[in-house]
Amino acid sequence: MTKKIITVSRQFGSGGRTIAKKLAEKLGYDYYDKEIIEKVAVESGFNADYVAELGENAPGKTTFSYGFEAQGVPGIMNGMSALDFLWCIQRKVICDIADKGRPCVIVGRNADYILRDRDSVLNVFIHADEEFRKDRIVRLYGESDVKPEKRLAEKDKKRKSNYKHYTDGEWGYSTNYDLCLDSGRLGIDKCVEIIADLAK
Amino acid sequence: MTKKIITVSRQFGSGGRTIAKKLAEKLGYDYYDKEIIEKVAVESGFNADYVAELGENAPGKTTFSYGFEAQGVPGIMNGMSALDFLWCIQRKVICDIADKGRPCVIVGRNADYILRDRDSVLNVFIHADEEFRKDRIVRLYGESDVKPEKRLAEKDKKRKSNYKHYTDGEWGYSTNYDLCLDSGRLGIDKCVEIIADLAK
Numbered sequence: 001m002t003k004k005i006i007t008v009s010r011q012f013g014s015g016g017r018t019i020a021k022k023l024a025e026k027l028g029y030d031y032y033d034k035e036i037i038e039k040v041a042v043e044s045g046f047n048a049d050y051v052a053e054l055g056e057n058a059p060g061k062t063t064f065s066y067g068f069e070a071q072g073v074p075g076i077m078n079g080m081s082a083l084d085f086l087w088c089i090q091r092k093v094i095c096d097i098a099d100k101g102r103p104c105v106i107v108g109r110n111a112d113y114i115l116r117d118r119d120s121v122l123n124v125f126i127h128a129d130e131e132f133r134k135d136r137i138v139r140l141y142g143e144s145d146v147k148p149e150k151r152l153a154e155k156d157k158k159r160k161s162n163y164k165h166y167t168d169g170e171w172g173y174s175t176n177y178d179l180c181l182d183s184g185r186l187g188i189d190k191c192v193e194i195i196a197d198l199a200k
Numbered sequence: 201m202t203k204k205i206i207t208v209s210r211q212f213g214s215g216g217r218t219i220a221k222k223l224a225e226k227l228g229y230d231y232y233d234k235e236i237i238e239k240v241a242v243e244s245g246f247n248a249d250y251v252a253e254l255g256e257n258a259p260g261k262t263t264f265s266y267g268f269e270a271q272g273v274p275g276i277m278n279g280m281s282a283l284d285f286l287w288c289i290q291r292k293v294i295c296d297i298a299d300k301g302r303p304c305v306i307v308g309r310n311a312d313y314i315l316r317d318r319d320s321v322l323n324v325f326i327h328a329d330e331e332f333r334k335d336r337i338v339r340l341y342g343e344s345d346v347k348p349e350k351r352l353a354e355k356d357k358k359r360k361s362n363y364k365h366y367t368d369g370e371w372g373y374s375t376n377y378d379l380c381l382d383s384g385r386l387g388i389d390k391c392v393e394i395i396a397d398l399a400k
Contacts, residue, residue: 011375125374125380127374127375129375170373172373172374172375173370173372173373173374174325174327174372174373174374174377174380175211175327175329175372175382177374177380177382178381178382178385178386179379179380179381179382179386180325180374180377180379180380181378181379182375182377182378182379185378186378186379186398190398194394194397194398197394198386198390198394
């Protein structure tokens with residue numbers, strides 16, 4: 001059966017986003033990555049940078065702001081934390097994208113879990129060893145004061161905590177995905193080829 | 201680069217063994233599954249059924265027998281538990297198979313970890329959802345007094361504990377393998393095709 005929606009979850013620096021982008025081009029599918037952040041920003045009223053920062057964050061490690069209006073009347077956030085509010089909006093945005101029925105590739109944002117009960121979804125996880133990912137983030141995003149291994153660990157820890165909190169599952173555990181690929185060992189283009197073949 | 205050794209780890213009932221067998225036939229590779237148990241039995245002096253039962257068992261849940269000889273002189277097991285002794289023999293048997301240099305497929309027995317530092321090894325993990333696996337074990341191994349879901353859970357719990365104990369890693373976690381495939385969603389033959397293509 002043709003897979004109309006492909007979700008690509010990925011370790012930071014694994015090239016998962018590049019794989020997703022190339023895959024969408026190869027298959028002629030719509031591509032959603034930063035587009036989701038922009039949609040969430042519009043629907044939530046938050047700044048896009050704030051959404052990008054918080055959207056894969058770990059609860060408990062962030063600034064909570066509760067959306068109560070004055071005089072004890074609940075506001076639009078209905079007493080939820082900013083993170084929970086963003087999760088709800090993000091979930092709605094991803095479901096809306098799926099409901100459109102157009103074939104697409106969606107990067108990150110726990111879309112594998114959000115769309116888990118839908119047919120014709122292919123869930124992919126991309127990972128690679130630390131050396132491959134360190135080299136990649138320095139080449140793509142440049143040096144920083146923080147050591148590359150720390151940047152990798154911090155980012156993936158956030159994604160793992162976020163996934164655990166909202167799905168009660170383990171981010172990166174094989175059974176959550178239809179296939180998991182080591183992009184460092186198999187190569188970016190080979191990963192694209194395997195996934196594209198499965199989507200047909 | 202051609203992958204000369206393919207290790208196939210698998211959830212119970214996922215069809216991992218069938219995939220490994222078909223893969224070996226397709227590629228013309230040697231195939232090691234029960235053959236490892238027989239070699240370990242010969243080298244350890246234990247009965248093959250005992251090796252099969254203990255070899256993927258979880259430490260602490262089994263009968264420990266220490267190989268001390270009389271008069272305080274250490275015996276062949278050198279004071280190790282039967283399980284640790286079997287692990288050492290099993291490790292040696294798998295390294296010997298790899299040292300032969302003949303292309304092969306090895307099923308289970310933590311071979312992915314044992315051969316982790318060797319070149320040209322492709323590590324695969326096969327999994328599937330509970331329904332697929334329940335149906336499969338009942339068809340293949342028949343009914344039993346124990347419910348299928350319990351049989352699945354017990355077997356996989358043992359493999360997980362054994363892996364944790366001897367490798368300090370998490371059995372089935374994506375980053376331990378080059379690729380992980382859901383045989384229920386992708387199909388047995390498609391899994392064989394993907395792995396065979398990667399081995400070339």
